[in-house]
Amino acid sequence: MVLKLYVDRLSQPSRAVLIFCKANGIEFDEVLVDVAKGQQRSPEYAEINPMKNVPAIVDGRFKLFESHAILVYLACAFPGVAEHWYPADLSRRAKIDSVLHWHHSNLRAGAAPYVFNARLAPIFGLPLNPRVAARAEKLLSGSLAKIESIWLKGKGRFLVGSSQPSIADLSLVCEIMQLELLDKEDRNRLLGPHKKVQQWIEDTRHATRPYFDEMHNILFKVKEKLARMPAEGATSKTLAGNKKQILSKM
Amino acid sequence: MKLQIYSNRLSQPCRAVIIFCKLNGIEFEEIDVSLAKGQQFKAEFKAINPMARVPAIVHGSYKLFESHAILIYLACTFPGVPDHWYPADIQQRAKIHSVLDWHHSNLRLGEAGYVLDSRLRPLLGGKLNLEAAAVNEKLLSKSLAKIETFWLRGDGKFLLGNFQPSIADLSLVCEIMQLEIVPEIDRNRILSPHKKVLQWMEDTKNATNPYFDELHSFILELKAVLKADSSVGVTEETKQRSQAVLSKL
Numbered sequence: 001m002v003l004k005l006y007v008d009r010l011s012q013p014s015r016a017v018l019i020f021c022k023a024n025g026i027e028f029d030e031v032l033v034d035v036a037k038g039q040q041r042s043p044e045y046a047e048i049n050p051m052k053n054v055p056a057i058v059d060g061r062f063k064l065f066e067s068h069a070i071l072v073y074l075a076c077a078f079p080g081v082a083e084h085w086y087p088a089d090l091s092r093r094a095k096i097d098s099v100l101h102w103h104h105s106n107l108r109a110g111a112a113p114y115v116f117n118a119r120l121a122p123i124f125g126l127p128l129n130p131r132v133a134a135r136a137e138k139l140l141s142g143s144l145a146k147i148e149s150i151w152l153k154g155k156g157r158f159l160v161g162s163s164q165p166s167i168a169d170l171s172l173v174c175e176i177m178q179l180e181l182l183d184k185e186d187r188n189r190l191l192g193p194h195k196k197v198q199q200w201i202e203d204t205r206h207a208t209r210p211y212f213d214e215m216h217n218i219l220f221k222v223k224e225k226l227a228r229m230p231a232e233g234a235t236s237k238t239l240a241g242n243k244k245q246i247l248s249k250m
Numbered sequence: 251m252k253l254q255i256y257s258n259r260l261s262q263p264c265r266a267v268i269i270f271c272k273l274n275g276i277e278f279e280e281i282d283v284s285l286a287k288g289q290q291f292k293a294e295f296k297a298i299n300p301m302a303r304v305p306a307i308v309h310g311s312y313k314l315f316e317s318h319a320i321l322i323y324l325a326c327t328f329p330g331v332p333d334h335w336y337p338a339d340i341q342q343r344a345k346i347h348s349v350l351d352w353h354h355s356n357l358r359l360g361e362a363g364y365v366l367d368s369r370l371r372p373l374l375g376g377k378l379n380l381e382a383a384a385v386n387e388k389l390l391s392k393s394l395a396k397i398e399t400f401w402l403r404g405d406g407k408f409l410l411g412n413f414q415p416s417i418a419d420l421s422l423v424c425e426i427m428q429l430e431i432v433p434e435i436d437r438n439r440i441l442s443p444h445k446k447v448l449q450w451m452e453d454t455k456n457a458t459n460p461y462f463d464e465l466h467s468f469i470l471e472l473k474a475v476l477k478a479d480s481s482v483g484v485t486e487e488t489k490q491r492s493q494a495v496l497s498k499l
């Protein structure tokens with residue numbers, strides 16, 4: 001029975017899992033769970049993942065969710081996955097683990113709500129929330145600065161000084177790619193100060209071509225769709241009418 | 251090779267790491283980083299962990315931070331750690347990873363935020379934020395419900411239906427113990443609906459005592475200091491007395 005990936009390419013962690021499988025020749029069935037249509041909340045999907053988010057996998061009878069857990073599982077379970085993705089050496093592995101854990105409360109917690117509340121929400125039929133976006137932006141900027149000055153320190157071109165990419169690089173770069181949905185001005189304001197980060201994104205894309213671009217194509221389509229929608233700005237009506245937005249993890 | 255743990259017992263993840271080491275006979279030197287005095291932001295500590303957070307370890311010349319990464323590293327590196335803490339089987343291991351990952355944006359975010367915003371921040375130099383505390387309480391309650399109805403499903407007493415505790419149990423239970431700091435009426439409101447959770451906390455405590463109680467003993471003293479203060483923020487006197495408790499840590 002072939003591995004099933006329950007994903008939406010609009011979801012950053014979904015893309016990381018998809019790219020990883022393609023880059024390592026892991027065969028799979030891609031099952032779309034359309035998050036903009038709320039399919040993750042269906043009772044059928046709750047059987048796959050009761051947390052109602054993507055990605056999730058089913059490998060035979062084994063179900064798993066949380067993209068980092070999935071990436072580690074796939075790296076260990078499938079033969080032929082190159083060692084650099086999740087090294088056997090405990091010291092190197094622990095460094096990668098530390099990035100993966102840091103990510104949740106830092107880059108992910110900043111980038112995802114920022115892009116959602118500054119740009120993406122209308123795709124989900126929701127209003128933008130500039131106040132939430134502004135708060136998230138602070139965390140996003142701080143996280144990018146930490147990647148620039150701490151995580152990308154060292155001889156190699158990848159995180160934690162590695163000369164080849166790991167699952168941490170894939171996870172974090174897919175997260176940052178969500179910024180492609182923003183206007184060029186916003187994206188440049190956020191990424192412009194960080195030259196190492198920009199180079200690292202390129203290096204990760206290069207290391208996983210052509211799958212990286214293939215999986216990120218959706219962002220350009222969504223960007224076009226957003227451009228065609230009626231303007232959703234920060235009007236006082238929007239702010240006053242908003243209930244507190246809780247971003248469901250995609 | 252010497253193991254040093256840079257820690258503060260006020261920090262939930264620090265407690266998990268220290269309990270794990272004590273239980274598994276892993277020798278270490280505990281180096282206190284005073285959060286009340288902002289020691290984590292000083293250059294000396296940032297040389298250990300540039301993220302300015304506890305816990306962090308130094309093992310020989312190797313440095314590591316993020317408690318989950320540390321727990322995994324210790325479980326794998328030190329001989330004699332029983333398999334149930336971090337099973338070799340990759341599917342069992344993957345399930346534990348999924349809890350550890352879920353934790354960050356759910357229980358940890360809700361719990362830590364709630365306790366800080368409703369009680370603890372003034373002791374660490376910040377201000378209470380009751381509006382944020384209310385938001386965090388919702389996430390905390392939602393997370394506890396998920397543990398009650400999903401993560402504790404199965405035949406065993408521990409997370410994922412396991413018969414013995416893993417590093418995930420230790421990490422999450424230490425987190426929930428932070429609720430001991432808030433007034434009892436609030437703690438009861440939040441925890442009492444979740445009978446399985448309460449039982450699981452007892453089971454985890456029993457599986458890791460006497461170290462569990464030892465690491466959580468300061469909370470009683472801190473709570474007594476806070477209880478004596480009926481103000482919404484904290485008085486200067488309370489701050490001083492709390493700092494005295496925390497400085498001992």
